[in-house]
Each structure stands twice: as structure tokens, then as C-alpha cells.
Amino acid sequence: MRIRSITTLLCSGALLAGMSLTTSCNSGGSGSGSDTTNKSSDDNTLLGAGSTFVYPLFSKMFAEYNTQTQLKVNYQSIGSGGGILQLTNKTVDFGDSDAPLNDEQATKIGVPVLHIPMCSGAVAISYNLPDLKDTLKLTPVVLTQIFAGDIKTWNDKAIAAVNPGVKLPNLPIVVAHRSDGSGTTNIFTTYLMKVDSADWGKIGKGSAVNWPGSTIGGKGTEGVAGTIKQTPGAIGYIELAYAVQNKMAFAKLQNKSGNYITPSVASTTAAGNVTIPADSKVSLSNTEAADGYPISGFTWAIIYKEQNYNGRSLDRATKLVKLLWWNIHDGQKFAEPLTYAPLPANAVTVAEAILKSATYDGKPILQ
Amino acid sequence: MMESLSFNKEAIVSSPEITRKSWLQRWLLRVIPYAMNNEKSATVTKTKAKTTNRSSKQIRWENFFRNALVWIAVAMVVLMLGVFVTLCIQSIPSFKALGLKYLWGRTWDPVNEVYGAWPFLIGTLLTSFTALIISIPFSFAVAIFLGEYYPNGWLSNFLRNAVELIAAVPSVIYGFWGLFVLVPIVRKLESGIGAPPFGVGIFSASLVLAIMVIPYAASLSRELIRLVPSHLKEGAYALGATRYEVIMKVILPYTKSGLLAGVLLSLGRALGETMAVTMVIGNSSAIPSGKFFLFGPGNTMASVIANEFTEAATTTYLSALIELGLVLFLVTVVINMIGKRIISRFTNE
Numbered sequence: 001m002r003i004r005s006i007t008t009l010l011c012s013g014a015l016l017a018g019m020s021l022t023t024s025c026n027s028g029g030s031g032s033g034s035d036t037t038n039k040s041s042d043d044n045t046l047l048g049a050g051s052t053f054v055y056p057l058f059s060k061m062f063a064e065y066n067t068q069t070q071l072k073v074n075y076q077s078i079g080s081g082g083g084i085l086q087l088t089n090k091t092v093d094f095g096d097s098d099a100p101l102n103d104e105q106a107t108k109i110g111v112p113v114l115h116i117p118m119c120s121g122a123v124a125i126s127y128n129l130p131d132l133k134d135t136l137k138l139t140p141v142v143l144t145q146i147f148a149g150d151i152k153t154w155n156d157k158a159i160a161a162v163n164p165g166v167k168l169p170n171l172p173i174v175v176a177h178r179s180d181g182s183g184t185t186n187i188f189t190t191y192l193m194k195v196d197s198a199d200w201g202k203i204g205k206g207s208a209v210n211w212p213g214s215t216i217g218g219k220g221t222e223g224v225a226g227t228i229k230q231t232p233g234a235i236g237y238i239e240l241a242y243a244v245q246n247k248m249a250f251a252k253l254q255n256k257s258g259n260y261i262t263p264s265v266a267s268t269t270a271a272g273n274v275t276i277p278a279d280s281k282v283s284l285s286n287t288e289a290a291d292g293y294p295i296s297g298f299t300w301a302i303i304y305k306e307q308n309y310n311g312r313s314l315d316r317a318t319k320l321v322k323l324l325w326w327n328i329h330d331g332q333k334f335a336e337p338l339t340y341a342p343l344p345a346n347a348v349t350v351a352e353a354i355l356k357s358a359t360y361d362g363k364p365i366l367q
Numbered sequence: 368m369m370e371s372l373s374f375n376k377e378a379i380v381s382s383p384e385i386t387r388k389s390w391l392q393r394w395l396l397r398v399i400p401y402a403m404n405n406e407k408s409a410t411v412t413k414t415k416a417k418t419t420n421r422s423s424k425q426i427r428w429e430n431f432f433r434n435a436l437v438w439i440a441v442a443m444v445v446l447m448l449g450v451f452v453t454l455c456i457q458s459i460p461s462f463k464a465l466g467l468k469y470l471w472g473r474t475w476d477p478v479n480e481v482y483g484a485w486p487f488l489i490g491t492l493l494t495s496f497t498a499l500i501i502s503i504p505f506s507f508a509v510a511i512f513l514g515e516y517y518p519n520g521w522l523s524n525f526l527r528n529a530v531e532l533i534a535a536v537p538s539v540i541y542g543f544w545g546l547f548v549l550v551p552i553v554r555k556l557e558s559g560i561g562a563p564p565f566g567v568g569i570f571s572a573s574l575v576l577a578i579m580v581i582p583y584a585a586s587l588s589r590e591l592i593r594l595v596p597s598h599l600k601e602g603a604y605a606l607g608a609t610r611y612e613v614i615m616k617v618i619l620p621y622t623k624s625g626l627l628a629g630v631l632l633s634l635g636r637a638l639g640e641t642m643a644v645t646m647v648i649g650n651s652s653a654i655p656s657g658k659f660f661l662f663g664p665g666n667t668m669a670s671v672i673a674n675e676f677t678e679a680a681t682t683t684y685l686s687a688l689i690e691l692g693l694v695l696f697l698v699t700v701v702i703n704m705i706g707k708r709i710i711s712r713f714t715n716e
Contacts, residue, residue, distance in 0.1 A: 079678050081677060081678040081679060081680045082678070102681075104681050172563070174565065179645065179670075180675065180677065181477075181675045181680075182678060183678075205478065207678040207680065208477045210474060210475060210477070213653065214663055214664055216567055217649060217666075217674075219650070219674060226546055230550065230566060231554070231564075
């Protein structure tokens with residue numbers, strides 16, 4: 001009796017161990033999501049995942065679309081990188097990213113994908129200088145040197161030179177940045193890299209970078225905004241929508257044409273008024289447009305070019321493409337009230353052409 | 368001793384300590400002998416056999432119950448191993464790319480794919496131990512007060528619940544409270560003593576952590592202090608000891624291994640805390656240094672993982688974050704082992 005119970009125990013223990021090990025190994029690889037939710041979930045719900053930046057706009061758009069067409073869209077704002085990973089694993093119908101796929105991501109996904117611009121957003125440079133009456137002006141080089149830690153106090157000559165007649169305090173500059181990986185960081189560092197690679201080259205661009213010196217990382221936009229609001233002498237980058245809604249001070253930034261531009265919906269849309277390549281993968285930062293705000297970028301919905309994968313139905317593919325078509329046309333009117341910049345006309349034309357190139361069994365979905 | 372037994376009519380195992388134990392401890396004491404099948408269980412079954420005849424149904428139930436307990440215990444061990452193996456497997460790409468240098472590398476640069484865990488290792492240990500040092504006087508004071516001075520009554524109940532409530536508050540709330548209340552106070556303190564006035568940093572994180580871990584050491588210590596046999600204390604009083612002397616010379620020495628275990632529990636909590644820390648630590652991968660190293664911004668391993676996991680786009684990056692989890696796992700294990708050694712040394716004395 002004793003012996004038997006001990007053997008059963010041992011056997012069951014081994015079984016349990018084996019089970020947990022196999023599951024742990026399975027969940028290891030990133031490509032394990034082949035049994036997708038697409039097949040099982042009902043065909044009237046599309047799944048999306050990605051950028052947190054675009055989430056407020058998407059919820060508004062999808063709610064409106066739902067009342068018009070009864071189609072449900074379940075969008076999870078898990079971050080751009082996560083959205084791309086989910087699309088790679090084929091667990092969602094579309095991803096959304098604030099940056100185009102990088103080489104490694106493109107290799108991993110293996111097949112052609114389409115980037116469809118959804119709207120653009122600006123990154124504002126917000127600061128906390130309690131006694132400053134005027135709006136701070138910054139040039140690209142001064143901005144880079146502040147974030148690289150080369151300019152350490154507010155009364156530095158370089159800052160004074162672009163703000164003539166403004167009395168700047170003798171305060172140490174506290175740089176605030178996002179501590180979580182973020183598309184906002186990506187847009188911002190891409191800009192710094194473009195305008196001043198001499199000062200910023202060693203740091204590079206990405207959704208998380210190695211910030212030099214003693215900087216303060218805040219978790220999420222609200223974390224950075226909290227640091228800026230509380231710390232006299234702080235400067236940081238946050239999404240324009242957040243800065244506007246929370247009435248934070250933000251700097252005028254000199255663009256490529258030499259004009260000092262206040263970030264706004266209009267100046268962000270203006271930034272998109274450049275030649276957009278056929279694949280729409282363009283960085284809007286440091287725009288050529290004379291009245292465009294220089295730190296801005298598109299957010300892209302990302303879908304597979306060939307929609308017949310993993311046993312998806314034509315119906316589902318059509319619904320997806322139609323949804324994105326609506327987003328770049330009728331959906332755009334919801335952007336401005338939420339401080340997102342609607343797509344300029346040229347971007348819409350490019351996006352239309354891209355959506356028309358989506359196929360099902362090699363045949364175009366939209367005629 | 369006879370007195371305490373006569374009060375205790377429901378005790379099955381004849382032990383004087385049972386009178387003051389919680390339901391959980393009482394239940395464990397009833398259950399452990401069955402599961403371990405040792406001498407004690409034999410005495411228990413003997414006493415039971417005297418009063419009732421056991422049916423085969425009862426025996427089956429006893430066996431089932433014992434097996435279920437062993438199963439669950441084994442499952443826990445297997446789960447632990449599973450987590451460990453998963454972490455190891457997923458760390459392989461990062462280990463291949465960076466090797467052992469990962470452990471003492473000082474740069475964390477996702478752009479150039481150079482990862483070093485050293486700043487976060489230091490940050491984790493620094494915040495946890497600072498928090499522990501701050502929290503110990505408070506948790507022991509609460510424990511002595513509630514265990515010895517006011518063991519019963521509404522005030523005691525109220526205080527005990529209040530302390531335990533500290534553990535029930537979600538950590539994100541401590542993070543917010545820390546960010547909006549504590550950080551400005553720390554900033555004032557920093558400008559007062561001439562440190563760079565960041566507000567956020569290692570010290571703020573340690574303060575928040577200290578508050579969060581107080582209930583763990585306090586609750587366990589209080590229970591143990593209440594379990595000190597009254598004949599020991601009464602003996603000391605009879606010899607003319609004051610209350611302070613009884614606490615210092617009888618209660619604390621009698622419970623010291625348990626008190627250390629409580630501290631260890633607090634430490635474990637502090638090492639792994641993520642949300643509250645990440646909101647007030649400043650999230651900088653610079654290694655704290657200089658005269659005011661406690662006030663500078665830093666980062667902990669758990670906080671880095673939570674921050675960067677969602678946007679880790681490359682395989683090495685993701686793997687480096689998982690390896691950070693593995694390091695945290697190992698650090699916790701090592702610290703626990705050292706703690707156990709210290710406890711056993713104290714007990715053997």
C-alpha cells in the first residue's frame with residue numbers, strides 16, 4: 001500500500017514536471033501563436049494591437065465605425081513593438097506602429113506587409129521655468145546639446161543666444177525622458193539624429209536609448225509630465241495632445257526653413273505636406289515644409305499584403321481593408337478634436353494606393 | 368503549563384503553544400503529521416482510535432487528503448523549476464551575444480545592442496537594503512507594541528488591521544502617492560542638504576519600499592512575540608525584571624530567529640517590487656556614485672523589465688531583459704539562502 005502510493009505519486013509528479021516543462025518551452029518561441037484567434041473568433045470582430053499613442057483616436061474611430069456598420073474592432077494598446085510581434089504571430093488582423101518595421105522585424109515576418117498612415121502626431125518640448133514669461137525658443141542644435149547633457153544650465157550662452165531679451169534663470173537643467181520603450185522616444189531621437197548627428201550620433205535612435213548623464217526617466221507620458229511639472233528647471237518631450245490638454249508650457253522649435261514653429265494640429269499636418277514615397281514609410285521629422293513643426297511622425301496601421309493566410313475568409317479581409325479605408329477618409333474628422341493631426345491630402349492619396357494593393361489569393365480586394 | 372492546557376479544550380496535539388495560534392497554524396499542526404507520516408501522527412491516530420472506530424471511507428479520505436497535499440507541494444516545486452528553466456532557455460540568445468560580461472557591464476544601450484546588468488543589480492540591492500534598514504525599527508516597534516503591550520482590545524485590533532492594510536494597498540497607489548507627495552518633500556530635503564534636487568531617486572524609492580514592507584516583518588514578529596511562553600516572562604518578572612528588560616532579555620532572544628525570518632520576508636518583497644519603484648526611482652541607467660549617491664536617480668532590475676519589455680524589438684534586447692529576470696531570480700535565491708544560514712546559526716547558539 002505504502003509502496004504503491006509512493007509510485008503513483010512519483011509517476012504523477014514526473015508527469016506534472018514533464019507537462020510544465022513542455023509548456024514552458026513552447027511558450028518560449030515567439031512564433032507559437034499559429035493556432036490563431038482569427039479562425040475561432042466570430043467574423044464580425046476584427047482584432048488589432050499596437051501603439052498606445054494612437055489608442056484614444058482609434059477608440060473614437062472604431063466606436064463610430066461600430067455604430068455605422070455594426071463591425072466591432074478590438075484594439076489593444078500594448079505598444080508598437082508588441083503590435084508588430086502580434087501581427088508576426090498572426091494573432092491580430094492589423095498592428096499599429098509609430099515606426100516602420102525595422103530589418104529584423106521584416107525578416108521575422110517573412111512576407112510583404114503594407115504600412116498605411118493613419119494620422120500624424122507631434123512631440124512637444126515641454127519645460128518648467130516658473131519665472132519665464134515668454135515662450136522659450138530652441139534651435140535643433142541647442143535642443144540636442146541639452147538632451148546630450150552638453151548644456152547644463154538654463155542661463156547657458158547658447159540658449160540665451162536664441163532667446164534674446166529673455167531673462168533665463170541660473171538653474172540646472174533636469175532632462176526628463178520616457179523610461180518605458182516608446183514610439184514617442186523613437187520619433188524624438190530620430191529627429192535629434194537627423195538634425196545633429198555630431199552631438200547625438202553616439203546615442204542613436206530607437207524606442208529606448210542609453211540616455212547620457214543623470215537624467216530622470218518617467219514611466220509613460222504621465223510620468224514624464226509629472227516630473228516636468230514638479231521639477232523647476234526640467235525639460236522633456238511629451239506628446240502634443242497631452243501637453244495641450246494639461247496646459248503645459250512648450251517651446252517653439254526652429255524648423256529646417258529657419259522658422260520658429262509652435263507645435264499645433266495645423267503645424268503638424270503641415271509637416272506632412274512633403275513628397276511621400278509610394279510605400280509611405282517616411283519620417284516627417286525635420287520636415288521641408290516651411291510652416292511644418294519639425295518633430296512629428298506618422299503612425300501606421302500594418303497589415304499583410306496577401307490577406308489569404310492562416311485560413312482567413314475573404315469576408316474578413318474585405319472588412320479589414322474597408323475599415324482602414326474609412327479610417328483614412330471619414331475617420332479623419334475625429335483626429336483634430338483629440339489633438340491628432342489629420343493626414344494631408346497627398347498622404348491620403350498614397351494611403352489609398354497602398355490599400356488598393358492589398359490582395360486576397362493574388363486578386364486585389366478593393367476595386 | 369498545566370494551566371494553559373486546561374484552558375485549551377479543542378487541542379488535539381498536546382502542546383502549550385496551541386492556545387494562541389491562529390486558525391491557519393492550528394490547521395497546519397493538524398495536517399502536517401498526516402502528510403509527514405511520522406511519529407506524531409501515530410500518537411494522533413492512537414488517541415483517535417480510542418474514541419472512534421475508523422471506517423474504510425475515513426481511511427480512504429485520509430489517504431486522499433495526504434496525497435493531495437504532497438501533490439500540491441510537488442507541483443509548487445515543479446512550477447519553480449519550470450520558471451527557472453524557461454528563464455534559462457530564453458536567456459540563451461543574450462548569453463551568446465554578451466557572455467558573462469553581461470553581469471558586470473555598466474552600459475545598457477538598446478540602440479547599439481550592448482547590455483550590462485550591473486547598474487540595475489546595484490540599484491536593486493541598494494534600494495532593498497536601504498528600505499530594510501529604514502523599515503526594521505518601525506516593524507519591530509509595531510510588533511513589540513501589539514505583541515507585548517497591547518495584545519488585546521479594540522486599539523490593538525485597530526492598529527493591527529491598519530498595519531496589515533498597508534500590505535493590501537496596490538503598489539501603483541504607493542507609486543502615485545510617492546510621486547506626488549513624497550517626492551516633493553524629498554526634493555526639499557535635497558535642496559536643504561545640497562544634493563541635486565531631483566526628488567525622485569534611490570532614496571525616494573527606498574522610502575516607499577520601506578513603508579510597503581513594514582507589515583510583512585511586523586505581522587510575523589507580532590505573532591511570534593505573542594507566542595513567547597508566559598512562564599518565561601513571568602519568571603523574569605518574578606526575578607524583578609522591568610518590562611524593558613523582559614523585552615530585551617527574554618522576548619527578543621527567544622524570538623530572534625523568527626524576527627530574522629520576518630526581515631527576510633520583507634527583503635524578498637522589496638527585491639521584487641516593480642511598479643511603485645519605477646514611478647519614483649528616476650529610471651536612469653547611471654550607476655549611483657559620489658557623495659549623494661543615495662539621492663541620485665537609479666533603476667532596479669524589476670523596473671527595467673517592466674519598462675522596456677513591451678517595446679523590446681530585437682531578439683537580443685528581449686533576451687537581455689529575460690536574462691535580467693534570471694539574475695533577479697538568482698539574487699533572490701542567494702539572499703534567501705544566506706538569510707537561512709544566518710537564521711540557523713542564531714538558532715543553534
